[in-house]
Amino acid sequence: MRTTASYLRVIALVILAIVGTEYFTDLPEGEYAIIEKPFAALFVFMVFIIALGIEVTVAALNKVLYLSLSEEKKAAFDAKEAEKSTLFTRKFEAMMKAMTKSKEIEEEHEIELDHNYDGIRELDNKLPPWWVYSFYITIIFAVIYLVRFHILDDYTQAEEYIAEVEQAEIEIAKWKETAKDFVDAETVTMLEDEDRIENGERLFVANCVACHQADGGGGIGPNLTDEHWILGGGIKNVFSTISEGGRSGKGMVAWKNTFKPSEMHEIASYVMTFQGTTPADPKEPEGEIWTPEEE
Ligand code: HEC
Known part of the structure; x- marks a missing residue:
């Protein structure tokens, strides 16, 4: 009980x-x-x-x-x-x-072995059936394993590993699509979400206008409204420039330690909205005309 x-x-x-x-x-x-x-x-x-x-x-x-x-x-x-x-x-x-298959204490004398080491006596207990059957199961498992992997060569550990890595890559790709902080210069695309572009504008006004002007016309930094780009146009190049900075000594620092990837995504998308606008005091074009085919 x-x-x-x-x-x-x-x-x-x-x-x-x-x-x-x-x-x-x-x-x-x-x-x-x-x-x-x-x-x-x-x-x-x-x-x-x-x-x-x-x-x-x-x-x-x-x-x-x-x-x-x-x-x-x-x-x-x-x-x-x-x-x-x-x-x-x-x-x-x-x-x-x-x-x-245990014996009650009262019946233990029936299975006691007749040797006695300094008062320590031994019982001839039966192996517990749960243990014996588990042991049989391991033997059956070993036979099946041997036949399947060493005789029939079903698949090797290396193949299993490759299949798992492939599966993991599929899952990572799926996850990247939904995790907004996982954009990088490879995967970035122009944002559609107005609120997020507006957030990009806020960050641009707070951090970038000293050199690029609020309307993107340029000053210390180049004009962002024309189709000429020093470091390459298009959302991917712009994201990469913001993240990694410009050529050394030019004044455009890498912002990747200041902003999260999702924020750089927003800023880059906002910068793209300058294209084709007319700033009040535009800086003369610098760099090459950039066409999307080069991407
Ligand atoms: C201290 C001044 C300064 C600040 C602040 C600054 N930039 Fe720049 N930026 C520059 C300069 C200078 C260049 C040109 C870099 C080069 O020639 O390599 C540049 C280049 C760029 C380019 C590439 C333009 C091209 O023609 O390829 C982009 C895009 C850009 N900046 C975006 C930003 C954004 C977004 C911010 C705010 C997060 C920012 N910059 C803040 C000075 C600045």
């Missing part, structure tokens, strides 16, 4: 731990934290070990207390436990016993 309750408590705690980690990790549908995240598996395992430890300690204490009872009280206690036991608990305990 008691042991059934212990097992059920351990199982309940482990289920609670699994449900808890699944609830708090919030993975896409069809993925389970306990499989995907080693840490979740470790956590559940720790819960299991700690719960088991507590139950074993409590059971040992109870056993000691029980043994310290007088014969009368033991009998009374047994009677009470028997009263509480149900068909389910009896079946469950019989099953657990079958899994270990």
Whole structure:
């Protein structure tokens, strides 16, 4: 009866731990934290070990207390436990016993071996069936593995690795599309979102007008409204110039440590909106006329 309750408590705690980690990790549908995240598996395992430890300690204490009872009280206690036991608990305990084939302490003298080392005696216990069958399963696994990978050459570790890397690349590409801070000069495209372009304007006014003018007409820095570019036009080149800076000594610093990629994306998109506008005091064109075909 008691042991059934212990097992059920351990199982309940482990289920609670699994449900808890699944609830708090919030993975896409069809993925389970306990499989995907080693840490979740470790956590559940720790819960299991700690719960088991507590139950074993409590059971040992109870056993000691029980043994310290007088014969009368033991009998009374047994009677009470028997009263509480149900068909389910009896079946469950019989099953657990079958899994270990353990002998009751009272019957242990039957399997005691007749040697005695300084008072330490040995029991000829049966191997627990759960252990024996697990061992058989490993043998079957080994045979299947051997035939599949060493005789039929199903696939090699190298092929498995390549397939996983390919899959990861697909996932990275998918993720880059949605992660707005992951733009770089390769992937950047003109923003459509008005709010984000406006944010680019705010950042431009706060950081760039000293050299480029609010209308992009230029001063210390070149005119950004014409189709001449020193460092290349188009959203990709402009993004790259903002991120990496101009030629050394010219005054255009690299801004990648000041702005997040998403912000440089916004500024670059705003800079592109200057194209074809007429500034109040335009600086003469510098650099080559840039045509998109060169991109
Ligand atoms: C200290 C002055 C200064 C500031 C501030 C400055 N720039 Fe520049 N910028 C320059 C100079 C000078 C160049 C030319 C670089 C070269 O010739 O290599 C330039 C070049 C550029 C170019 C390339 C133009 C071309 O013709 O290829 C872009 C785009 C640009 N700046 C954008 C910006 C943005 C956006 C900011 C604000 C985040 C900014 N700049 C801040 C001085 C500045």
